[in-house]
Amino acid sequence: MFLENNINTTNKKGWIEVVCGSMFSGKTEELIRRMKRAQFAKQKVEIFKPEIDIRYDEEKVVSHDANEIHSTPVPSSSNILLLANNVDVVGIDEAQFFDDELVNVCNQLANSGVRVIVAGLDMDFKGKPFGPMPKIMACAEYVTKVHAICMKCGDLANHSFRFSENEKLVELGETEAYEPLCRKCFYTHSKK
Numbered sequence: 001m002f003l004e005n006n007i008n009t010t011n012k013k014g015w016i017e018v019v020c021g022s023m024f025s026g027k028t029e030e031l032i033r034r035m036k037r038a039q040f041a042k043q044k045v046e047i048f049k050p051e052i053d054i055r056y057d058e059e060k061v062v063s064h065d066a067n068e069i070h071s072t073p074v075p076s077s078s079n080i081l082l083l084a085n086n087v088d089v090v091g092i093d094e095a096q097f098f099d100d101e102l103v104n105v106c107n108q109l110a111n112s113g114v115r116v117i118v119a120g121l122d123m124d125f126k127g128k129p130f131g132p133m134p135k136i137m138a139c140a141e142y143v144t145k146v147h148a149i150c151m152k153c154g155d156l157a158n159h160s161f162r163f164s165e166n167e168k169l170v171e172l173g174e175t176e177a178y179e180p181l182c183r184k185c186f187y188t189h190s191k192k
């Protein structure tokens with residue numbers, strides 16, 4: 001379990017944390033857990049998500065288990081800088097959907113003393129690095145990879161298998177559209 005650093009309010013020092021993994025691996029739950037602990041510590045928090053992700057709720061980040069926290073949907077990563085005034089902790093969910101500018105946004109926030117927590121898919125349905133995630137992971141102080149359970153064999157899953165043959169990178173969906181699989185099951189089923 002990730003144990004957070006103390007925020008030193010007199011000598012503000014920021015950093016970047018990443019929570020990554022496949023679908024259903026608990027990224028959103030972990031983001032919500034860290035954000036709620038920061039709220040208990042009376043820190044000022046703001047959570048952002050890309051405007052396109054309105055699967056469960058337009059203004060909340062909601063996990064597959066229905067844990068939720070207030071969030072602000074934004075059209076692009078540059079809006080985060082404009083809206084994150086005077087905050088101690090910034091959370092960003094579904095970061096894979098943002099543009100590459102998100103890397104600069106996270107660095108600028110961290111350099112100005114903000115704790116930045118980024119949650120997102122590290123790989124797309126083809127098993128390729130997804131959007132700005134690899135670059136943010138490279139710049140982050142802390143990277144936590146979480147795992148789902150493989151729906152075929154019960155091992156740890158790191159891939160998100162898409163049922164449909166749609167080749168578009170972005171296709172929102174849940175259990176009707178995707179299942180988490182381990183490496184072996186993912187490549188076995190991808191060949192079929």
Ligand SMILES: Nc1ncnc2c1ncn2[C@@H]1O[C@H](COP(=O)(O)OP(=O)(O)O)[C@@H](O)[C@H]1O
Pocket residue numbers: 021022023024025026027028029030062063064065147148149150151180
């Ligand atoms: N195959 C699976 N492996 C693990 N958790 C699963 C699986 N299928 C559904 N879940 C549920 O998904 C929850 C995680 O949801 P969430 O935090 O929204 O994941 P993520 O943001 O990584 O997609 C788990 O606590 C569990 O209840």
Ligand SMILES: Cc1cn([C@H]2C[C@H](O)[C@@H](COP(=O)(O)O)O2)c(=O)[nH]c1=O
Pocket residue numbers: 022023024027028055120121123124125126160169170171172173174178
């Ligand atoms: C693999 C993959 C996923 N998506 C979509 C499907 C979901 O709407 C989100 C991921 O949500 P989660 O909180 O991580 O479960 O992303 C996509 O558009 N393209 C993909 O390749």
Ligand SMILES: [Zn+2]
Pocket residue numbers: 150151152153154155181182183184185186
């Ligand atoms: Zn498997």
